[in-house]
Amino acid sequence: MADRIDGKRLANGLIQGLTKEVEQFKASHNVVPGLAVVLVGHDPASQVYVSSKVKRAKEAGLNSIEHYLSEDCSQSELDGVIEQLNSNPNVHGILVQLPLPSHLCEKKVIESIAPEKDVDGFHPQNVGRLGTGEASLTPCTPLGCMLMLRQHFGDCLSGLSGKHAVVIGRSNIVGKPMAQLLLQANCTVTVVHSRTQNIESLCQQADILIAAVGQPEMVKSSWVKTGAVVIDVGINAISRDGKRKLVGDVEFDSVSGVASALSPVPGGVGPMTIACLMQNTLTAAKNQINLPTNKPFSAQMQTEM
Numbered sequence: 001m002a003d004r005i006d007g008k009r010l011a012n013g014l015i016q017g018l019t020k021e022v023e024q025f026k027a028s029h030n031v032v033p034g035l036a037v038v039l040v041g042h043d044p045a046s047q048v049y050v051s052s053k054v055k056r057a058k059e060a061g062l063n064s065i066e067h068y069l070s071e072d073c074s075q076s077e078l079d080g081v082i083e084q085l086n087s088n089p090n091v092h093g094i095l096v097q098l099p100l101p102s103h104l105c106e107k108k109v110i111e112s113i114a115p116e117k118d119v120d121g122f123h124p125q126n127v128g129r130l131g132t133g134e135a136s137l138t139p140c141t142p143l144g145c146m147l148m149l150r151q152h153f154g155d156c157l158s159g160l161s162g163k164h165a166v167v168i169g170r171s172n173i174v175g176k177p178m179a180q181l182l183l184q185a186n187c188t189v190t191v192v193h194s195r196t197q198n199i200e201s202l203c204q205q206a207d208i209l210i211a212a213v214g215q216p217e218m219v220k221s222s223w224v225k226t227g228a229v230v231i232d233v234g235i236n237a238i239s240r241d242g243k244r245k246l247v248g249d250v251e252f253d254s255v256s257g258v259a260s261a262l263s264p265v266p267g268g269v270g271p272m273t274i275a276c277l278m279q280n281t282l283t284a285a286k287n288q289i290n291l292p293t294n295k296p297f298s299a300q301m302q303t304e305m
């Protein structure tokens with residue numbers, strides 16, 4: 001039976017540590033790190049995620065600033081809110097919850113957030129810096145996955161070195177940054193996607209398998225090498241036996257019999273995404289008062305997190 005990589009417990013520990021760090025930061029610098037969350041419309045899942053973000057921010061002692069805009073909000077109204085947050089010195093981190101209603105341009109919105117406040121790490125400047133291994137704000141879900149792997153492999157990333165990691169999915173939010181982070185940890189990385197031939201046989205070669213494809217229970221036990229470590233990023237709502245249920249991209253019960261460790265859904269990557277957002281907000285606040293803390297990702301993983 002695979003070990004369960006408990007994201008909920010790990011996230012609680014991270015938030016606890018962060019709360020102390022935020023307290024010290026406030027006491028030393030007389031600055032309260034501020035996180036602004038922007039939600040457009042009333043997508044039920046987005047509402048759940050945003051309220052968790054607000055709750056966790058308050059728990060960690062951050063100042064939470066919320067903007068709820070109507071479903072039919074115009075591009076210029078949203079641009080105006082971001083502009084105002086960009087120039088507000090009490091706001092250190094800004095995130096716009098995705099997806100946006102289809103009449104709004106996600107790319108334009110992401111690019112309009114000041115890179116130093118982009119706690120989602122989606123701005124092209126942060127994406128580029130991640131790619132070249134420079135200090136950057138790192139996307140929260142892949143960062144959360146790396147922390148889960150670090151916990152499993154021991155306290156630094158050397159346990160990952162030389163492992164073959166296969167990432168299923170090539171989204172800008174998860175698949176691509178995930179591949180970059182695994183490369184920085186000296187893994188050999190394969191990214192597979194909807195046009196890849198023989199996905200199953202490539203996955204069978206993985207020591208580390210990251211499923212981020214958004215297909216309920218797509219990864220079966222026959223796809224997984226005995227002893228592999230599997231991180232399930234998918235969060236899919238399905239109806240089973242007349243009840244709504246959340247499942248990942250991995251068939252949990254069967255894969256548990258083959259993998260050496262597996263993260264569950266719910267209670268895996270989701271809570272880690274939110275904890276990493278809080279971590280990024282503190283990092284952004286430190287950077288904005290010019291504390292020398294913004295190390296490249298690989299250096300951060302060796303030490304403070």
Ligand SMILES: Nc1nc2c(c(=O)[nH]1)N[C@@H](CN(C=O)c1ccc(C(=O)N[C@@H](CCC(=O)O)C(=O)O)cc1)CN2
Nearest residue numbers: 048049095096097098099120140266267268270271273
């Ligand atoms: N601006 C962003 N938008 C989106 C991101 C993101 O990182 N930034 N990621 C996802 C959604 N997401 C965070 O925003 C997210 C998804 C799921 C969870 C989570 O904790 N899920 C729970 C289950 C919750 C439930 O009951 O529905 C779990 O997995 O245990 C947190 C954050 C897309 N948009």
